[in-house]
Amino acid sequence: EPEVTQTPSHQVTQMGQEVILRCVPISNHLYFYWYRQILGQKVEFLVSFYNNEISEKSEIFDDQFSVERPDGSNFTLKIRSTKLEDSAMYFCASKDGGSTNYGYTFGSGTRLTVV
Amino acid sequence: QKEVEQNSGPLSVPEGAIASLNCTYSDRGSQSFFWYRQYSGKSPELIMSIYSNGDKEDGRFTAQLNKASQYVSLLIRDSQPSDSATYLCAVIGGTYKYIFGTGTRLKVLA
Numbered sequence: 397e398p399e400v401t402q403t404p405s406h407q408v409t410q411m412g413q414e415v416i417l418r419c420v421p422i423s424n425h426l427y428f429y430w431y432r433q434i435l436g437q438k439v440e441f442l443v444s445f446y447n448n449e450i451s452e453k454s455e456i457f458d459d460q461f462s463v464e465r466p467d468g469s470n471f472t473l474k475i476r477s478t479k480l481e482d483s484a485m486y487f488c489a490s491k492d493g494g495s496t497n498y499g500y501t502f503g504s505g506t507r508l509t510v511v
Numbered sequence: 512q513k514e515v516e517q518n519s520g521p522l523s524v525p526e527g528a529i530a531s532l533n534c535t536y537s538d539r540g541s542q543s544f545f546w547y548r549q550y551s552g553k554s555p556e557l558i559m560s561i562y563s564n565g566d567k568e569d570g571r572f573t574a575q576l577n578k579a580s581q582y583v584s585l586l587i588r589d590s591q592p593s594d595s596a597t598y599l600c601a602v603i604g605g606t607y608k609y610i611f612g613t614g615t616r617l618k619v620l621a
Contacts, residue, residue, distance in 0.1 A: 438612065485554075
């Protein structure tokens with residue numbers, strides 16, 4: 397079964413450093429997403445991406461965050477200057493069709509720890 | 512602010528019993544509803560989706576939707592210890608983004 401692949405599985409970084417989280421969505425999917433889940437809290441939407449541009453972003457997704465699809469297969473989330481409160485699980489997801497009637501496929505996640 | 516509400520639990524049921532998980536949502540215009548299962552430290556895994564009022568069955572799982580009451584539920588029949596997880600209710604909120612509830616932790620006791 398096709399999978400969404402995320403790397404690394406765990407990243408530890410110092411506060412103020414830049415991190416890039418990587419995702420390889422399912423190949424024929426068209427819609428891409430980043431979500432995050434702070435430990436013990438709900439899964440929160442960060443950003444959606446379609447047709448090589450951001451289609452929607454949340455209040456969390458401020459100027460410190462950016463996304464890119466540099467080569468047609470990878471989908472990255474960059475955090476420019478990490479803060480302690482960025483520590484969370486980050487999930488990439490992708491979806492194929494244009495209907496709302498299809499669920500996402502989530503990747504296995506990257507656990508980001510900012511120290 | 513669009514919200515999805517779930518009782519955080521834990522909901523404890525004996526093995527073989529029916530587990531009933533509930534979810535309410537605030538946006539009356541919501542069209543698509545999903546149940547995900549999440550094991551501790553893992554990513555959400557899609558169990559079921561439902562779009563029309565009524566019941567939808569898939570194996571041991573039944574999703575129920577009542578748009579008038581803005582209520583979605585998930586029934587798990589013949590609950591097994593392996594069903595112990597957090598169950599997330601998600602609603603499509605626009606441009607296909609999910610709005611998730613906080614999840615209900617289910618414990619199936621052997």
